[in-house]
Structures are given as C-alpha cells and as structure tokens.
Amino acid sequence: MLSDTLIIKSTISAWEQASAFAAVHKLSIVDIDKKTAHDFTLVFDFTRVYLLDCRQKKPVEICVDFNSGAAEHRRKYGGGAGQSIAKACGIKGGRKLHILDATAGLGGDSFVMASLGCTLTLLERSPIAFSLLNNALERASESENVELLDITSRMTLHNVSALDALHNIGVYSDDAFDVIYLDPMFPEKNKKALAKKEMQIFQQIVGADNDADNLLEPALEAATYRVVVKRSKTAPYLNGVEPTLELKGKSSRFDIYTKKKLP
Numbered sequence: 147m148l149s150d151t152l153i154i155k156s157t158i159s160a161w162e163q164a165s166a167f168a169a170v171h172k173l174s175i176v177d178i179d180k181k182t183a184h185d186f187t188l189v190f191d192f193t194r195v196y197l198l199d200c201r202q203k204k205p206v207e208i209c210v211d212f213n214s215g216a217a218e219h220r221r222k223y224g225g226g227a228g229q230s231i232a233k234a235c236g237i238k239g240g241r242k243l244h245i246l247d248a249t250a251g252l253g254g255d256s257f258v259m260a261s262l263g264c265t266l267t268l269l270e271r272s273p274i275a276f277s278l279l280n281n282a283l284e285r286a287s288e289s290e291n292v293e294l295l296d297i298t299s300r301m302t303l304h305n306v307s308a309l310d311a312l313h314n315i316g317v318y319s320d321d322a323f324d325v326i327y328l329d330p331m332f333p334e335k336n337k338k339a340l341a342k343k344e345m346q347i348f349q350q351i352v353g354a355d356n357d358a359d360n361l362l363e364p365a366l367e368a369a370t371y372r373v374v375v376k377r378s379k380t381a382p383y384l385n386g387v388e389p390t391l392e393l394k395g396k397s398s399r400f401d402i403y404t405k406k407k408l409p
C-alpha cells in the first residue's frame with residue numbers, strides 16, 4: 147500500500163494543496179521539518195513539489211524543472227534524444243504537429259517535442275507523477291524566460307488514465323491528434339540497460355505498467371498519422387504487434403506504426 151511507504155510533508159504555505167492531495171490518496175501529512183521513517187516523501191514546499199527517496203543516508207530528490215541545466219540543454223541543442231524523437235514522430239520543418247503523449251511521466255519527451263514547435267496534450271495517471279509535472283508546468287508559466295513560457299504554453303496536462311481517455315478522446319482536444327506517443331514503463335532485467343537513477347526511483351513509486359499492451363489498439367484508432375512507441379532496446383513489441391518501422395538507438399528504440407503519410 148502506498149501509505150506504508152509514502153508520506154506527505156508540507157510547509158504552511160502549501161498546506162491546503164498538500165492536504166487535499168493527502169486526503170484523496172489517504173496519505174498522512176506532517177510538517178516539513180518532522181522526522182519520519184517512510185521510504186518516500188512527497189514534499190509540497192513554498193513553490194516546489196518534489197519526491198524524496200529517503201532509503202539512502204542522503205535522500206535523493208526528484209523534482210521536474212524545465213528551467214534546469216539538463217532540460218535547458220535538451221531544449222537548446224536537442225541532442226541525440228531530440229533528433230531521434232523528431233525523426234520517429236515526423237517532426238520537421240514547418241510541420242506543427244499536435245501530439246498526444248499518453249504516458250507523460252516526468253514530461254521530458256513532451257518537453258523536447260514542444261521545444262521543436264509541436265503542441266502537446268499530456269496524459270498521466272499516477273497522481274505523484276502528475277503532481278511533480280503539473281508543478282513544473284506551473285512554475286514555468288510564471289517564469290521570466292520567454293522561450294520557456296512559449297514552449298510550456300503548448301503543453302496541456304491531464305491526470306487521467308490513457309486507457310479511459312483514448313476511448314473518449316474528443317474530451318481532451320477539439321482537434322484530432324496527428325501522432326500518439328507511448329512510453330510505458332518496461333521492467334528492465336538487463337542491468338546494463340537500466341534507466342538512470344531518477345527513472346529507477348520513479349519506477350519504484352509509480353510501478354510497472356503491466357497493462358501497457360492495451361494502449362496500442364485504441365491509440366492506433368485515435369491517431370491520424372502514426373503511433374510511436376518508445377521501448378527499451380530489449381523489450382518486446384507492444385502487444386506483440388510488429389511496427390511498420392523501427393528506429394534503434396543505443397539503449398532504446400522507437401517502434402513506429404504508420405496509418406497515413408504525414409502531409
């Protein structure tokens with residue numbers, strides 16, 4: 147049970163927001179300075195929401211920050227990840243795609259695609275991941291960085307399961323989605339291929355996406371041009387369905403299911 151491992155801590159200033167979260171998810175809430183023995187802590191600070199993995203002597207913090215060095219670098223230079231995601235989703239030139247990121251997580255991939263000019267609708271079912279990402283988007287919306295404001299203004303997040311949303315997709319956008327992007331968790335057995343520490347901690351708290359296979363069919367129905375699935379290099383095809391095309395990277399690959407040629 148989540149309440150056995152996770153506790154909410156809050157400052158007075160964020161107490162209302164934190165206690166609303168704690169009440170919905172039946173979690174305990176204590177003052178930010180109180181010592182507790184839980185493995186994980188979700189902290190509502192003055193302006194930030196972050197997760198602490200308290201299992202180590204020095205707790206590891208997970209906070210989404212689109213203004214941080216790494217996100218800034220991804221935005222400015224795209225890098226390998228930016229280039230391959232663009233290729234997989236068909237983002238190029240003046241093509242301004244509307245993309246549904248149905249498994250938003252901490253929003254890294256969506257942020258890259260929004261940086262490349264796309265409009266993103268993000269779905270995330272985990273209340274913890276949603277809180278972290280929603281808070282990052284709120285902070286970005288108050289930033290003085292005009293470019294960051296522009297990028298994040300194209301990102302709209304919903305706390306919902308894609309398995310429900312995909313069957314009623316008109317509720318989430320008036321326009322159809324050009325591309326649907328899926329990046330469900332895949333429990334990695336191969337040690338070498340393990341995701342970076344932040345993602346490993348995140349995986350422990352969010353859990354494995356054992357129902358991910360069910361996403362492919364409704365995504366294929368709802369997308370206009372293509373569905374793109376990010377997989378770890380060794381993972382089987384989603385729902386065992388062979389893609390039209392595969393783009394292989396060092397540790398991951400993109401499986402592309404095309405429906406129609408992009409305009």
Ligand SMILES: C[S@@+](CC[C@H](N)C(=O)[O-])C[C@H]1O[C@@H](n2cnc3c(N)ncnc32)[C@H](O)[C@@H]1O
Binds near residue numbers: 256307308309330331
């Ligand atoms: C590997 S993470 C995604 C990482 C993301 N691409 C990024 O760049 O941060 C997978 C996320 O998908 C979410 N997820 C899995 N299945 C989902 C579903 N049916 N509906 C909404 N979110 C889902 C999980 O809660 C998790 O946060």
